[in-house]
Amino acid sequence: MQIYVVKPKDSIYTISRLYNVPPDLIINANQLPNPNRLVVGQAIVIPTTGSSYLVQPGDTIWKIGQKFGVSYQKIANANGIPVTQPLQAGKKITIPQKPQRPGEFFGYIETSNRKITPEIEKLVDQNAIDLTYLGPANFEIKRDGTLKAPDLNNFAEITKEHKVAYSMVLTNIEDGAFSDKLGTVILNNKDIQDKLLNTIVETAKAKGFKDIHMDFEFLKAEDKEAYLAFLRKAKERLNKESLLMSVALAPKTSANQKGQWYAAHDYKAIGEIADFVIIMTYEWGYSGGPPMAVSPIDPVRDVLEYAVKEIPSAKILMGQNLYGYDWTLPYQKGGKPAQGVSPQRAIQLAAEHNVAIQYDQEAQAPHFTYRDQQGKQHEVWFEDARSIQAKFNLLKELNLRGMAYWKLGLPFPQNWLLLEDNFQVVKKV
Numbered sequence: 001m002q003i004y005v006v007k008p009k010d011s012i013y014t015i016s017r018l019y020n021v022p023p024d025l026i027i028n029a030n031q032l033p034n035p036n037r038l039v040v041g042q043a044i045v046i047p048t049t050g051s052s053y054l055v056q057p058g059d060t061i062w063k064i065g066q067k068f069g070v071s072y073q074k075i076a077n078a079n080g081i082p083v084t085q086p087l088q089a090g091k092k093i094t095i096p097q098k099p100q101r102p103g104e105f106f107g108y109i110e111t112s113n114r115k116i117t118p119e120i121e122k123l124v125d126q127n128a129i130d131l132t133y134l135g136p137a138n139f140e141i142k143r144d145g146t147l148k149a150p151d152l153n154n155f156a157e158i159t160k161e162h163k164v165a166y167s168m169v170l171t172n173i174e175d176g177a178f179s180d181k182l183g184t185v186i187l188n189n190k191d192i193q194d195k196l197l198n199t200i201v202e203t204a205k206a207k208g209f210k211d212i213h214m215d216f217e218f219l220k221a222e223d224k225e226a227y228l229a230f231l232r233k234a235k236e237r238l239n240k241e242s243l244l245m246s247v248a249l250a251p252k253t254s255a256n257q258k259g260q261w262y263a264a265h266d267y268k269a270i271g272e273i274a275d276f277v278i279i280m281t282y283e284w285g286y287s288g289g290p291p292m293a294v295s296p297i298d299p300v301r302d303v304l305e306y307a308v309k310e311i312p313s314a315k316i317l318m319g320q321n322l323y324g325y326d327w328t329l330p331y332q333k334g335g336k337p338a339q340g341v342s343p344q345r346a347i348q349l350a351a352e353h354n355v356a357i358q359y360d361q362e363a364q365a366p367h368f369t370y371r372d373q374q375g376k377q378h379e380v381w382f383e384d385a386r387s388i389q390a391k392f393n394l395l396k397e398l399n400l401r402g403m404a405y406w407k408l409g410l411p412f413p414q415n416w417l418l419l420e421d422n423f424q425v426v427k428k429v
Contacts (some may be wrong), residue, residue: 001421002046003385005359006038019046031413033344034351041357042347043385044411045417049097057089068095103395104402105131105357106246106278108169109409111136111150113176120409121153128162130419132426133246135167135213137407139203140174143185145195147203156208164213165428167211167246168204178218180260187219187226189228197237198397204243208429212238213278215248221263230268231273233404247274251281251303251319255310271311278404279307287337289380293319293365297390304398317404318395322381322412329369342410346382357384364390385414391421402426 004015012035027035029047038044045145053064061083065072076083078127087093109116109124125429136155140148147170155282159166172183186192198349200212214234219227231247243254247270250261255268264364283310300318324346325338341349346366350357352368360367367381395403402423405415419425 001417002048002051003389004044004046005386006040006042006044008040010038012036012038015046019048019052019085021046029412029413029417031344033348036278037351039347039350039355039357041359041368042350043357043359043414045385047417051095051097052092053095054233055087055089055091055093056383059087059089061085061087064093064095068098070096070098070290075268094111097210097421100422100424101396102426103424104276104317104428105130105419105423106133106135106167106402106404106405107131107408108404109134109136109155110407111152112138112140112173116151116409121158123411124155124408125158127416128158128164130416130425131162131164132402132428133167133171133211134159134408135164135211137169138171138173138215139168140171140195141182141186143174143182143192145186145192145199147196147199149203152207159208159429163427163429165244166208167213168200168207168209169213169215170176170195170200171215172217173220180218180220180223183216183219183227183264184223186222187230191298193230193233197234197290198229200234201237201241201243205240209243211244211246211247211275213246214274216264217248217250218260219264220260224264224266227264228269228273231270235273244275246276247271247278249279249307251279251299253302253306267310268306271315274315276315276317276401277311279303280316280319280320280406282319282406285325285381287325287340288334288405290331291325291329291338291381292369292386293360293363293367294324294382294383295387295391296360296363296365297387297394298362300391301394304400308398308400309379313399314401316400317402318391318400320391320403320405321383322405322407322410322415324380327376329377329379341380341382342412343382343414344383344411346380349380359386383412383415388412388415389418389422392418 012023061072067312074096078094173181285294327338366384
């Protein structure tokens with residue numbers, strides 16, 4: 001796979017001729033929302049085997065192999081030339097694809113705040129082939145230790161069809177928001193915990209769940225030790241039932257990070273208890289905040305570099321958003337929240353308003369501005385092939401277990417193209 005960025009006067013046909021790939025193959029692979037009206041700055045994944053490279057003065061096959069991490073013999077074989085043949089500067093040669101490394105991928109499905117339409121379920125079904133785990137979010141824990149279950153649609157059947165481990169996502173959500181008070185009740189009452197764990201096991205057996213995913217957020221700092229004690233208790237019980245236990249963690253950069261989202265999440269201790277963790281490395285740009293990238297690469301790196309100091313990298317899944325936001329300007333704190341947009345919808349907006357897409361090299365994220373029919377200015381930040389490849393590169397650099405997506409059901413075909421190009425998806429079933 002290769003990533004091409006649309007230039008002025010480009011068309012799908014000029015791009016097709018450049019790579020000698022049929023137009024329909026490019027259109028269908030990217031599910032282009034605007035094949036006859038490409039946007040300047042739009043990133044397109046070209047479905048090719050390997051990549052092209054223009055030979056530079058002084059290059060040898062061995063030097064090029066070192067540069068790309070590919071055997072020089074494979075480069076010679078891919079181009080039908082002897083390994084000792086001198087290379088002509090300016091000549092285009094093929095670089096074979098590097099061997100894929102294994103990776104685990106978790107897909108959350110937000111069920112609490114939206115209706116799962118047939119279109120959403122169809123996308124979940126299509127994406128499940130590239131997943132290790134699938135988790136409907138959320139099972140809300142009640143104060144008496146019972147559970148409020150989400151609508152599970154046909155997710156169990158999807159997990160069976162695609163050999164995906166079904167994950168039960170448990171939260172301390174009450175009245176539509178994470179509740180520290182509910183957390184305190186659960187974490188400090190043995191009888192409620194015993195009933196909760198019995199309910200979890202019974203539900204898991206009845207519904208076919210293989211992983212129990214603890215997503216306790218906004219806990220009080222004074223409940224940190226109680227949370228660790230509960231997780232140890234839960235892990236001991238779940239081990240007896242041959243169930244995995246994973247834990248969601250807030251994006252911290254130090255052990256003593258202040259703030260209620262962070263204080264009760266002890267990376268080192270939780271990393272020792274859980275089978276794996278998901279670090280929520282997104283929402284720097286959020287609906288109620290000022291316009292910016294949702295998951296800018298440097299803050300994501302800062303969190304993950306701290307995480308691997310506390311938790312074995314083989315236990316860490318990087319959190320990744322499958323969406324962006326459209327802000328109405330000027331931004332005012334407490335004003336109208338930004339609207340969520342899928343990457344495909346963002347490209348459509350740029351095409352409809354005839355504006356170019358910019359790419360922020362520091363954040364490693366695409367963005368653009370436009371003016372709507374009412375004359376209001378908008379700023380949009382979203383994800384594209386370049387931004388997701390930057391995250392895949394970071395994942396591989398830090399040797400992480402894999403990636404977790406919030407949230408499935410939003411069209412982003414380039415993510416799945418590049419995932420398959422970079423990784424061999426591990427299946428647990």
